[in-house]
Amino acid sequence: MATNNIQEFPIQKDNYVAFDAMSLRQLIVDRINEQKVFTDQNFLGSNLASIIDIVAYSYNTLIYYLNKTSSESMFSEAQLYENINRIVKLIDYSPIGFQTSTLSFNCSASVLPQGLYTIPRYAYIVSNNTPFSFNEDITFIKTQSTITESLNELAQQKLLYQGEYQEYPIYTATGEDYETVIVNTGIDLVDHFNIDVYVKSRLTGKWEFYQKTPNLLLEDSSAKKYEIRLNSNKRYEIKFGNNINGAKLQPGDIVGVYYLASSGDNGIVGPGILNRQQTRLVNFNTVQYNQIVTDILQDQYRLLTNSEMSYLTFYNSTNSTLPKQAETVEDIRRTAPSNYRSQYRLVTTRDYETYVKTNFTNLLAGVKCINNWEYVSGYLKYFYDIGLTDPSKTERALLNQVYYADSCNFNNLYLLVVPRSGSQNLDYLLPAQKELISSSLLGVKMATTETVFMDPVYKAISLGISSSLTTANPTIDEDICQLEVIKRPSSRRGSRSITNDIVDIFTNYFSRDELKLGQVIDTRVLTQSILNVDGVETFYTTRTDDPTIKTEGLSLFFWNPLYPERDITVTTNNISLKYFEYPFFNNLATLANKIKVTAISTVFETIEY
Numbered sequence: 001m002a003t004n005n006i007q008e009f010p011i012q013k014d015n016y017v018a019f020d021a022m023s024l025r026q027l028i029v030d031r032i033n034e035q036k037v038f039t040d041q042n043f044l045g046s047n048l049a050s051i052i053d054i055v056a057y058s059y060n061t062l063i064y065y066l067n068k069t070s071s072e073s074m075f076s077e078a079q080l081y082e083n084i085n086r087i088v089k090l091i092d093y094s095p096i097g098f099q100t101s102t103l104s105f106n107c108s109a110s111v112l113p114q115g116l117y118t119i120p121r122y123a124y125i126v127s128n129n130t131p132f133s134f135n136e137d138i139t140f141i142k143t144q145s146t147i148t149e150s151l152n153e154l155a156q157q158k159l160l161y162q163g164e165y166q167e168y169p170i171y172t173a174t175g176e177d178y179e180t181v182i183v184n185t186g187i188d189l190v191d192h193f194n195i196d197v198y199v200k201s202r203l204t205g206k207w208e209f210y211q212k213t214p215n216l217l218l219e220d221s222s223a224k225k226y227e228i229r230l231n232s233n234k235r236y237e238i239k240f241g242n243n244i245n246g247a248k249l250q251p252g253d254i255v256g257v258y259y260l261a262s263s264g265d266n267g268i269v270g271p272g273i274l275n276r277q278q279t280r281l282v283n284f285n286t287v288q289y290n291q292i293v294t295d296i297l298q299d300q301y302r303l304l305t306n307s308e309m310s311y312l313t314f315y316n317s318t319n320s321t322l323p324k325q326a327e328t329v330e331d332i333r334r335t336a337p338s339n340y341r342s343q344y345r346l347v348t349t350r351d352y353e354t355y356v357k358t359n360f361t362n363l364l365a366g367v368k369c370i371n372n373w374e375y376v377s378g379y380l381k382y383f384y385d386i387g388l389t390d391p392s393k394t395e396r397a398l399l400n401q402v403y404y405a406d407s408c409n410f411n412n413l414y415l416l417v418v419p420r421s422g423s424q425n426l427d428y429l430l431p432a433q434k435e436l437i438s439s440s441l442l443g444v445k446m447a448t449t450e451t452v453f454m455d456p457v458y459k460a461i462s463l464g465i466s467s468s469l470t471t472a473n474p475t476i477d478e479d480i481c482q483l484e485v486i487k488r489p490s491s492r493r494g495s496r497s498i499t500n501d502i503v504d505i506f507t508n509y510f511s512r513d514e515l516k517l518g519q520v521i522d523t524r525v526l527t528q529s530i531l532n533v534d535g536v537e538t539f540y541t542t543r544t545d546d547p548t549i550k551t552e553g554l555s556l557f558f559w560n561p562l563y564p565e566r567d568i569t570v571t572t573n574n575i576s577l578k579y580f581e582y583p584f585f586n587n588l589a590t591l592a593n594k595i596k597v598t599a600i601s602t603v604f605e606t607i608e609y
Contacts, residue, residue: 076333094230104155107315110147125282127274162268180237194260213225214227219246256288369414417455419433456517461586465542465551482541482594485502505530505533515582516582521558523554
């Protein structure tokens with residue numbers, strides 16, 4: 001028989017992934033030719049050649065999917081969002097979606113009689129075509145009826161969220177265990193943390209507010225809660241219980257979903273956006289929502305009407321925060337393991353850092369959690385070292401102690417937070433933002449631990465060289481210090497172009513997205529980057545009052561802007577920051593004026609032969 005002469009395959013066992021359709025086709029043809037039984041394989045268009053083509057190209061398709069799934073099935077190797085989303089679902093991690101910008105505000109009330117009032121949730125302000133909404137019921141007290149009264153407590157504890165709430169079409173439950181509602185809004189800019197769910201019971205005919213839980217397995221059988229997850233298709237899944245873990249939906253129950261639709265980057269606003277005369281607060285108004293308010297809030301609170309809302313005046317003196325895009329594949333790979341380790345409870349300092357970073361990335365550029373020992377031996381010690389006699393009585397420390405700490409001065413955890421901002425200069429997390437973080441920690445932190453906020457010690461950096469290299473206590477002469485850049489003789493680049501490239505180096509290096517608490521300011525990297533600019537031969541840090549005082553390369557002033565006479569350094573070396581120090585480049589917008597580009601003229605001499 002022909003099969004008696006079949007030889008072993010002349011390929012290694014692990015070479016199968018190296019074949020494409022054409023190489024496999026040729027291998028099959030060669031094997032058949034070796035047997036000298038058939039000849040049609042050599043004629044394109046023959047039946048046997050067609051069968052070989054089908055086998056070869058089918059094999060090629062299967063190998064493609066094998067290669068994709070062999071890497072995409074691994075957490076450390078997956079590159080596609082859909083795949084890593086499914087993988088982290090196994091450890092119960094829900095990727096964080098888009099987060100809208102927030103706005104801190106001030107508010108005053110006039111005309112209203114004294115009493116207790118509530119602004120219903122989803123009420124919104126539209127200013128310059130940019131909406132801002134409240135995501136919860138806001139209660140305040142009007143103590144006097146005849147004068148305009150500032151509502152300071154309201155302003156210090158609440159935030160406005162950029163966007164306007166939308167009502168999703170109702171869903172009628174079928175009564176399945178772990179019934180899941182897929183919310184397909186058709187837009188990507190839905191705020192991850194502002195999706196609310198209400199259920200109208202078929203038995204009572206009344207709407208009820210359901211609360212969000214990180215995991216239904218943590219809840220008992222009667223808990224009216226839901227679990228929400230951003231799935232692999234970037235759609236939100238709202239899952240209910242099974243009467244063992246969370247209350248189960250009954251057949252005929254109606255589910256109402258409300259979500260905050262953001263304007264994204266178009267919703268970033270500056271100071272004074274709410275100060276316009278035509279800006280006023282307006283109630284969210286739909287037939288379904290009005291029925292929800294009647295069932296849930298009407299008998300408990302004195303709700304403001306639209307006409308009464310006109311007596312409230314809103315204004316803002318700060319920028320809005322920047323929105324935060326949804327987690328990428330790398331963000332998920334970095335965050336998911338830490339979230340799994342915490343198991344929805346905050347015990348270690350690392351747990352606190354992970355929780356705050358994950359849930360408030362739209363507010364924070366950096367966070368560090370320390371215990372009482374690190375606070376005393378590091379943060380307080382710094383103030384003692386620069387000569388303060390009682391650091392606990394400084395302005396920032398007193399503010400945080402009064403608003404966010406109790407009288408107990410031990411067993412505390414200290415949260416060092418840096419706000420996320422487009423500004424290059426020093427700023428601090430606003431009271432309402434701290435209140436938001438503090439209130440969210442209450443349900444997950446250890447019962448015996450109090451969290452206290454700390455503000456970072458900002459360190460200003462600028463070009464600088466001392467009038468004397470041996471000066472023990474240099475003065476901050478940044479206005480008369482500059483970079484003198486020597487342009488390469490053969491370069492045809494303009495001085496302005498070289499200056500712009502150098503400014504871009506400093507702008508990118510000192511961007512809020514790149515800086516970290518306690519990082520190293522690497523002057524060698526900055527120096528080399530400047531030298532790599534096309535057309536730069538070398539450069540010096542000099543003083544305009546005495547051009548003879550210069551040092552080759554980069555020299556920097558480094559100081560605490562709150563205590564410049566106590567903490568200032570001039571250095572050409574790398575700067576290692578302490579864990580509570582955060583850098584910024586002082587007056588970065590004017591850096592171009594401190595860069596002088598000088599061209600070396602080439603002198604030609606006549607040589608006689």
